[in-house]
Amino acid sequence: GAGVSQSPSNKVTEKGKDVELRCDPISGHTALYWYRQSLGQGLEFLIYFQGNSAPDKSGLPSDRFSAERTGGSVSTLTIQRTQQEDSAVYLCASSLQWESNEQYFGPGTRLTVT
């Protein structure tokens, strides 16, 4: 079956612009996660959703970052007023439920802020 998909695969934006990154989880997976992969910091947890709610937003690096999930499916990660340090690969993962410890990852969105 279809895996986790993310779009766009690559995004180049100018500093100060807003960007939206999209994630389509595996059908039927109720839990969805966002991670960031950067050279300096490795893989970092950002936020997770159970259904449409996000019980823990503590991993978001600043208030410029926000995320939402609608219909228990698609999620959007929004970065406002992008900065160069936001350049990274943003990874989305999903799991059947949050207690399930098998997370399936999408291919990621490579964000470059110039």
Add this chain to the structure above:
Amino acid sequence: GNSVTQMEGPVTLSEEAFLTINCTYTATGYPSLFWYVQYPGEGLQLLLKATKADDKGSNKGFEATYRKETTSFHLEKGSVQVSDSAVYFCALISSYSGAGSYQLTFGKGTKLSVIP
């Protein structure tokens, strides 16, 4: 807090060589442990996992044993192939419910290159 330390790469091996990538962890309670692999140009894939002490995870000829006494989960393969060239990440999820029990904590990754 939780943390994962894995050997720094890059690691370069000849085909059919023996592979070991060391991984140690610090965690509250008894976490579940994972190895993820990232092939060039692809996303992270779960390679194997172990959920309790002395469990051995295995897949595609790779193995790792959950060692509570040494807080380790070393990845091994007896004979590597060129197609195993990838970045390997050790990771854990805390066993405690509540905050943090759903988020993977990753090591920095080890890049493996296998040459013919």
